[in-house]
Amino acid sequence: MRDFNRPVAIVSSASFETPSEPARNEVEMLLPVIQKAMADAGLTQQDIGFTVSGSSDYLQGFPFAFVGALDAVGPWPPIRESHLEMDGAFALAEAIAVLQHDGIDTALVYAFARPSRGELDRTLALQLDPYTVAPLNPDGRGLAGLQAQAMRDSGRFADVPDVPPTYVADGATAVVLAVGDRAKELTANPVWVTGIDHRIEAPALGVRDLTTSVSAKVAGEHAGAAGAEAAWLHTPYPHQELLLREALGLGDRPAHCAAGPMMVGGLERFAQASRAVAAGDVSKAVAHATSGPCLQQNLVGVLEGGAR
Amino acid sequence: MSKVAVVGVGQTKYAAKRQDVSIAGLLREAAKRALDDAGMTWSDIDAVVIGKAPDMFEGVMMPELYLADALGAVGKPMMRVHTAGSVGGSTGVMATHLVESGAHKRVLVVCFEKQSESNATWALSIRLPFTGGSVTGAGGFFAPVIRAYMRRANAPDDIGIKVAVKDRLNALNNQYAHLKIPDISEEMVRESPMLWDPIRYLETCPSSDGACAVVLADADTAKAVKNPPAWIHSTAIRSEPTMGAGRDVVNPHAGRDCAKEVYAKAGITDPRRELDCAEIYVPFSWYEPMWMENLGFAAEGEGWKMVDDGSTSMSGDMPINPSGGVLSSNPIGASGMCRFAEAALQVRGMAGEHQVPNASRALGHAYGGGAQFFAMWVVGSDPLSE
Numbered sequence: 001m002r003d004f005n006r007p008v009a010i011v012s013s014a015s016f017e018t019p020s021e022p023a024r025n026e027v028e029m030l031l032p033v034i035q036k037a038m039a040d041a042g043l044t045q046q047d048i049g050f051t052v053s054g055s056s057d058y059l060q061g062f063p064f065a066f067v068g069a070l071d072a073v074g075p076w077p078p079i080r081e082s083h084l085e086m087d088g089a090f091a092l093a094e095a096i097a098v099l100q101h102d103g104i105d106t107a108l109v110y111a112f113a114r115p116s117r118g119e120l121d122r123t124l125a126l127q128l129d130p131y132t133v134a135p136l137n138p139d140g141r142g143l144a145g146l147q148a149q150a151m152r153d154s155g156r157f158a159d160v161p162d163v164p165p166t167y168v169a170d171g172a173t174a175v176v177l178a179v180g181d182r183a184k185e186l187t188a189n190p191v192w193v194t195g196i197d198h199r200i201e202a203p204a205l206g207v208r209d210l211t212t213s214v215s216a217k218v219a220g221e222h223a224g225a226a227g228a229e230a231a232w233l234h235t236p237y238p239h240q241e242l243l244l245r246e247a248l249g250l251g252d253r254p255a256h257c258a259a260g261p262m263m264v265g266g267l268e269r270f271a272q273a274s275r276a277v278a279a280g281d282v283s284k285a286v287a288h289a290t291s292g293p294c295l296q297q298n299l300v301g302v303l304e305g306g307a308r
Numbered sequence: 309m310s311k312v313a314v315v316g317v318g319q320t321k322y323a324a325k326r327q328d329v330s331i332a333g334l335l336r337e338a339a340k341r342a343l344d345d346a347g348m349t350w351s352d353i354d355a356v357v358i359g360k361a362p363d364m365f366e367g368v369m370m371p372e373l374y375l376a377d378a379l380g381a382v383g384k385p386m387m388r389v390h391t392a393g394s395v396g397g398s399t400g401v402m403a404t405h406l407v408e409s410g411a412h413k414r415v416l417v418v419c420f421e422k423q424s425e426s427n428a429t430w431a432l433s434i435r436l437p438f439t440g441g442s443v444t445g446a447g448g449f450f451a452p453v454i455r456a457y458m459r460r461a462n463a464p465d466d467i468g469i470k471v472a473v474k475d476r477l478n479a480l481n482n483q484y485a486h487l488k489i490p491d492i493s494e495e496m497v498r499e500s501p502m503l504w505d506p507i508r509y510l511e512t513c514p515s516s517d518g519a520c521a522v523v524l525a526d527a528d529t530a531k532a533v534k535n536p537p538a539w540i541h542s543t544a545i546r547s548e549p550t551m552g553a554g555r556d557v558v559n560p561h562a563g564r565d566c567a568k569e570v571y572a573k574a575g576i577t578d579p580r581r582e583l584d585c586a587e588i589y590v591p592f593s594w595y596e597p598m599w600m601e602n603l604g605f606a607a608e609g610e611g612w613k614m615v616d617d618g619s620t621s622m623s624g625d626m627p628i629n630p631s632g633g634v635l636s637s638n639p640i641g642a643s644g645m646c647r648f649a650e651a652a653l654q655v656r657g658m659a660g661e662h663q664v665p666n667a668s669r670a671l672g673h674a675y676g677g678g679a680q681f682f683a684m685w686v687v688g689s690d691p692l693s694e
Contacts, residue, residue: 001411006676057390058369063362063431064392067677071549073649078562081547081681084400085363085370085390094387094402100409126369130425134368162472200386202377218383292373 002195002224003206004263008096008182009190009213010039010278013271017171017261021118026055026065030072030112030172036109037174041186044215045074048176051081054088054111056263057121058105062224069112075139075297080104087111088267089289089299093196094134095177105182107264108152112181113263114173120262121166127292129203140293143205147294151239157211165281180308182206191303194226195223198299200290205294213240216247216288223286223300230254231286232273234266238268240295248286248300266290270301310691312407313530313537314652316523316610322486322585322637324423326517331366332378335418338519339379342416345658346523353523354412358417360641361387361676366425373381379418381521391547393446393589395646396520397674397683399623401543401609403524404685410504419645422476428515428640445507447512447592449678451504454594457558458506463612465506468593469497470615472511472635475590478622479632481661482637486516486637498527511593511635518639520646527691538652538687541669542573550678557679563602564681569669571604580605583686585627585654587647589674591634596620600628603673622664630654644674648685655689 012101014036021029029063033254038044045051051073051119057065066083075081085092088111095107115123153158176186185191199215220226225248235257245255260268265288273287284304291297311588318341320326324376326334335358342348348397356379363369372381372388379386391398403417421428429445457463457643476492479485492510502511546569548555555561555603566577576582590596590605600611605626614620620628629635631650634643651672653659659667668689675682 001410005410021621038431056370057362064677066390067392067550067680070547074548075547076552076554077550078546078560078565080544082389082402083390083391086372089386097402097405097409097411100411101405123369126363127373129331129374130366130368167503198385200372200376200381201381202382203374206379208378290638291370295483296373296376 001197004100006100006179007192008099008177008179009192011178011183011190013039013058013175013274014087014293015173015268015271017169017196019169020113021170026112027072028068030069030110033102034072034110034174037176041176043176045079046100047082048106048108050095050098050107051079052083052091052107052109053265054084054086054251055113056085058126059113059115059262061117068080075107079133080230087265087289087291089270090198092175092267092270093198093299094197096193096274099177099179105179107126107177108174109150109177109267110174111264111267115168115262119172120168138211143293146205148209154211157242163237163239164188167236169261170265171261174270175267186263189305191274191277191305192308193301194304197222197298197303198295200205203296205206210294213243213247213295213298216295216300217245219298219300221249223301225286225300228284228286228302229282231288233257234267234269236279236290243249266299273303280305310539311498311522312404312540313345313525314522314687315525315530315533315537315542316342316592317649318342318521319484319649321361321484322518322639323663324514324515326422326631327353327424328365331422331425332375332611333421333479335375335420335519336378336519338521339416339418340563342521342523344534347514353380353415354414354415355385355406356381356416357387357389357403358648359395359645360421361392361395364426365640366433375409378498384437385530391672391676391681392673393640393676393681394644394681395676396642397648397672398545400522400645400648400685401545401683402692404540406457407524409524411674414530415524416521417524417643418519419519421641422517423515423640424517427641447504450592451507452556454506454592457594457598460558461609461612463597466616467492467597467612468511471593475629475633475635476631478662479636482631484637485632486514508593513591513634513661516639518642519635520649522649522652536656539691541686541688541692542570543685544570544586546682548680549583550680558598558677559602559608562680566684568575569602570684570686576686579603580626582669583669585630585664586671586673587629587631588649589634589644590629591638593635596628627664630659630664637655645672645681648672652687655687686694
């Protein structure tokens with residue numbers, strides 16, 4: 001989606017990441033991150049028009065992970081709030097749609113996860129077809145290995161990196177969004193989300209060409225990614241940078257790639273890209289998030305500085 | 309001005325175990341019916357939004373990934389909402405925003421639960437770290453709240469029983485309802501086992517497999533479809549914490565605020581008079597009188613009187629849950645969407661045997677968590693005029 005009736009900007013963000021967070025629960029981990037993002041925007045929860053988050057119960061190890069986490073925002077008096085069982089970047093896309101609504105001018109988006117509590121590689125098998133594939137228990141790294149090998153076999157890539165163990169980290173990211181003039185009031189350097197789009201592909205790996213990322217390409221085209229000076233790519237495994245560079249037509253422009261904590265990694269790419277744009281390091285950046293095995297689902301956002 | 313309408317509704321037959329279909333097959337059954345109702349095919353859809361309660365109910369993590377091609381979403385945007393029991397409603401609200409914002413013109417929304425794949429009471433009773441586990445499920449959580457209501461409102465003991473009978477009678481007229489108890493009576497409910505005092509077996513909802521789908525469309529599309537659309541007049545959501553000194557769990561602040569917003573945006577000042585019927589989330593019988601008050605249909609302490617005098621029955625002035633409600637079918641993640649979809653069917657005049665005559669404006673309502681998450685929409689036969 002592009003050409004919003006009401007332009008939306010990232011006005012602040014805050015992040016936390018650690019290999020393992022054994023001492024604090026989700027609320028304790030989230031609280032300082034949300035407080036920092038809100039303080040930087042000069043807002044309190046009661047100034048926020050819409051709050052939305054992304055997380056996964058399976059990373060927490062119990063259902064309704066997001067319910068307790070809501071305590072980190074202090075939803076009292078009651079607030080407008082929703083939750084996606086998706087990476088926080090998808091929650092950001094939802095917030096932009098809600099911000100098109102008259103009367104809702106600010107949004108808080110956050111994501112959190114503590115996958116270090118379990119065995120992420122094995123948990124990821126539960127994303128697969130529950131009748132025919134998941135019972136075989138293929139691990140996340142193994143599936144990524146199939147993709148890397150398919151890339152090698154295609155002969156199209158000069159050097160395909162080996163697939164390291166699945167990245168495991170705990171963390172949280174919070175992003176504050178505001179519309180138009182409200183964004184300009186809240187920060188001297190609003191970072192406008194000028195386009196955002198996401199697409200999904202089929203779940204069966206056998207029906208996909210694993211050596212291309214069609215969904216990233218289409219999402220990039222619809223978001224207006226062409227001409228970005230740099231990209232912040234969400235790459236759970238390093239070989240995926242090659243596929244995303246190609247899909248987004250990045251050529252040899254800089255790409256800042258990271259996996260990040262699952263469910264947080266994509267939103268964190270938005271946070272980091274927005275800081276670079278706010279600092280004036282780049283004027284147009286791509287931020288990317290992915291979900292599912294072998295880049296099954298991809299989201300692309302375009303961030304730009306300057307007046308709107 | 310209404311910018312969005314429900315142009316298609318599809319439901320599965322709700323049952324304890326739908327072992328004749330896979331999870332994908334279950335969703336397709338509802339989605340295909342919604343598309344047929346809308347006069348559309350899979351390729352007419354711009355984006356797909358799914359909603360369901362915890363992934364652990366089926367044991368599939370982030371099931372939008374597995375369901376992408378089954379729901380015709382390949383190459384399209386696909387999202388997954390999860391806001392506890394309210395999720396069916398919240399998913400409808402979020403999908404409405406996608407159309408209202410101009411992002412998409414036609415959105416397929418499918419909510420589901422296939423409880424037979426797993427064990428929901430296990431998933432609802434899990435012991436959190438550093439907390440005492442009660443292992444009582446949702447009924448154990450809400451029973452003391454109901455007791456508090458009965459005491460506060462000085463309500464007669466048999467109000468819950470009356471709701472249970474009324475909803476099961478309504479369900480007899482709904483082809484998709486899970487529970488069909490033709491000889492339901494107050495006596496039968498009263499003599500059913502006490503599960504969580506004061507909630508008897510027949511005053512609680514079943515565990516169902518099922519899916520419910522709607523197709524949402526922009527105004528231009530809605531004006532051109534074959535069946536009458538249900539125009540979305542307003543939507544609202546509210547959340548509050550699970551615990552807090554200021555909370556009133558019997559009459560939650562979030563529910564009152566949510567109702568206030570959804571009425572204000574729809575231009576409604578007297579909801580009981582201006583709405584023709586409502587589909588509300590009543591998983592335990594006593595929640596009907598409690599929500600009558602929370603929704604502003606009755607003054608505080610008076611909600612039970614609407615049940616007692618028959619106002620909420622099909623022949624009353626404010627029919628509640630003509631479909632038989634959550635008490636008759638409870639595919640958890642879809643139960644809120646069923647309420648939203650049934651409200652739409654009423655104002656489209658397409659509710660069949662359980663149609664409220666001449667219904668032109670209806671409320672869909674869902675709640676979840678510890679009665680802390682609320683989602684509502686008001687739909688009408690005609691677009692809302694400014």
